[in-house]
Amino acid sequence: MKLKMVAQKVKSFDCFFSFLVCVFFFVCLAVGSPYFFNQQNILSLQASIAPNTMLAVGMMLLIIMGMFDLSVGSIMGFSGIFCAYLLTRNLPVIVAVLIALAAGAAIGALNGILVAYAGISPLIVTIGTQFIFRGLCELIMTSELAVSLTGFPASFLEFGNTRFLGLYPMTWIMLLVVIIFQVILMKTYFGKWFYYIGGNKSSATTMGFPVKGMTFLAFTISGLMSALGGVMSVARSQAASRYLGNGIQVDILIACVVGGGSLLGGKGGVAGALTGTIFLILLDNAFNLFGINSLFKGVVIGGILMLVVAVDGIVALRRMKAQGKI
DSSP, rough: OHHHHHHHHHHHHOOHHHHHHHHHHHHHHHHHHHHOOOOOHHHHHHHHOOOOOOOHHHHHHHHHHTTOOOOOOOOHHHHHHHHHHTTTTTTTTHHHHHHHHHHHHHHHHHHHHHHHHSSOOOOHHHHHHHHHHHHHHHHHSGGGGGGOOOOOOOHHHHHHHOBTTTBOOOHHHHHHHHHHHHHHHHHOHHHHHHHHHHHHHHEEEEEEEEOOHHHHHHHHHHHHHHHHHOOOHHHHHTTTOTTTTTTTTHHHHHHHHHTTTTTTOOOHHHHHHHHHHHHHHHHOOOOOOOHHOOOHHHHHHHHHHHHHHHHHHHHHHHHHHHHHOO
């Protein structure tokens, strides 16, 4: 019976709002700017959407469980720079990429251990790892080592710059990842555990759900997805940058909330993570194409976030009243 209720929650989720907003922006940009369908602009959109969506997928799993990860940007930057270092040390491309992904997953696992088993707040833990690995990025990229982080193998550069049916390999990987995780969340009992734990953690613990193990797993996946986004970005830009992923965690969090995730837990989906990410990228693209002062971007995004959170809070209050909790 409990799992049936979870299934109903999962089925009730949709990212219709963010999807409609994306369509609206798409139409406005297509009609209002002659440069929107310019090949360079379309490719630029892909290069932003694919890595950011990887981070949003990992973040959405945590949001469904009522948590978040503020270290995703630092993990993205560190893993991307680490991958660049390994590539310049003549390691095979696949080996360098796998080690960089493992490094990101290990950082996520560290977050998971401290949150799940040490009982430390996700806010404190992920702020700590955010500063640690952002500091490492700065140290590496301001040292003599940064000079040698160039000249990547051709096969790695092809991963970031070749196209199949008009899409980068990273875009195809992004679509595959979104489909896989969406199917897991929607169609498997394992996926529904995320919703049940996020909706009622104490009840899930009482019923014997592996709350600590699922928390550890969610943080590890978040680290892995962040690392994948970092590797994608380095392959596309053909260079490692000290600014890679800097401050992106706020945009990713907003994308997940706009895409249907609830900061209260128990709600969301990776399809929403994708549409929320596309929404923010299109918004940024609109500011560029229409020549609007970028300083207004923060005002607009902040207003949208407040609106979405307010609506989410109202819906949550009505749900609690209907259940007789208040």
